[in-house]
Amino acid sequence: MSTNSRPFAIVTGASTGIGYELARECAEHNYDLLIAADEARIDDAAASLRASGANVEAIEADLATLKGVDALVAAAKGRPVDALLANAGHGLGKAFLDQDFDEVRHVIDTNITGTIYLIQKIGRQMRARKSGRILITGSVAGYIPGTFHAVYNGTKAFIDSFSFALRAELKDSGVTVTCLMPGPTETEFFRRADMTDTSVGQSEKDDPVDVAKVGFEAMEKGDGEVVAGWKNKIETTIANVTPSGVLAEMHRKQAEPGSAKNTR
Numbered sequence: 001m002s003t004n005s006r007p008f009a010i011v012t013g014a015s016t017g018i019g020y021e022l023a024r025e026c027a028e029h030n031y032d033l034l035i036a037a038d039e040a041r042i043d044d045a046a047a048s049l050r051a052s053g054a055n056v057e058a059i060e061a062d063l064a065t066l067k068g069v070d071a072l073v074a075a076a077k078g079r080p081v082d083a084l085l086a087n088a089g090h091g092l093g094k095a096f097l098d099q100d101f102d103e104v105r106h107v108i109d110t111n112i113t114g115t116i117y118l119i120q121k122i123g124r125q126m127r128a129r130k131s132g133r134i135l136i137t138g139s140v141a142g143y144i145p146g147t148f149h150a151v152y153n154g155t156k157a158f159i160d161s162f163s164f165a166l167r168a169e170l171k172d173s174g175v176t177v178t179c180l181m182p183g184p185t186e187t188e189f190f191r192r193a194d195m196t197d198t199s200v201g202q203s204e205k206d207d208p209v210d211v212a213k214v215g216f217e218a219m220e221k222g223d224g225e226v227v228a229g230w231k232n233k234i235e236t237t238i239a240n241v242t243p244s245g246v247l248a249e250m251h252r253k254q255a256e257p258g259s260a261k262n263t264r
């Protein structure tokens, strides 16, 4: 990182999808970047962001582990973090009882444990400096019991809730917490979650460029939340007044293996 007068952002899950676009937004807004993901192609993302003139360092780390998060924090080399965009996460489709528990645990450890461990480490530094922006990628999935995506939706319910609570704890501290809640977005998410045969997997989705833009803008303004897209705004409003059992049955239609054929 060459020019320390520029603001500095850490973006997790920045190799693809929403995280890559969040990193691009940061680069366009003059941030120096430290980006992280679990696979080596994070270096390709860094190279492509550098091509736009940004100062970018990349680290490959499994952020489901405390060791991986510690390695990411160490890679910042003590540089004050102006913005933390805690975005890394993944899903896992199919019925809970048919899932491999190691994979289940990896979802929880990535989406919850590693995410909040990182937020605690960087958040403490921000609170001490009385300055900082935290953007957490939650999901509209946090509003809905996720039949055939049960653990994932549970992790996002945790994250959405955690984000608002942390924001309230940090009121007047100089540190803001913003929850970005996308709906179905055109990324590698559904393929990786083995959900391409589902109705939601085959549906038309939001563009990660647009999702990242509204998320970044909300973070910069210090807003508490932003639901990306008008359809998702309506969905979360309806979800708030719909019984959980009804929502769970609605989710079945979206996420049951083989449900894609019902949409054609």
Ligand SMILES: NC(=O)c1ccc[n+]([C@@H]2O[C@H](COP(=O)([O-])OP(=O)(O)OC[C@H]3O[C@@H](n4cnc5c(N)ncnc54)[C@H](OP(=O)(O)O)[C@@H]3O)[C@@H](O)[C@H]2O)c1
Pocket (backbone or CB within 6 Å): 012, 013, 014, 015, 016, 017, 018, 019, 036, 037, 038, 039, 040, 061, 062, 063, 064, 087, 088, 089, 090, 091, 110, 137, 138, 139, 140, 141, 181, 182, 183, 184, 185, 186, 187, 188, 189, 190, 192, 208
């Ligand atoms: N797409 C949607 O419909 C949608 C909707 C609502 C919320 N979200 C949330 O948006 C965030 C980004 O997802 P996306 O849709 O952009 O999917 P994506 O294209 O699959 O990107 C996920 C990113 O997270 C990284 N990641 C996953 N597990 C990791 C781990 N254990 N350690 C380090 N990096 C890890 C991936 O890196 P590697 O490739 O190196 O593993 C990748 O960079 C997630 O939190 C997801 O839950 C997505």
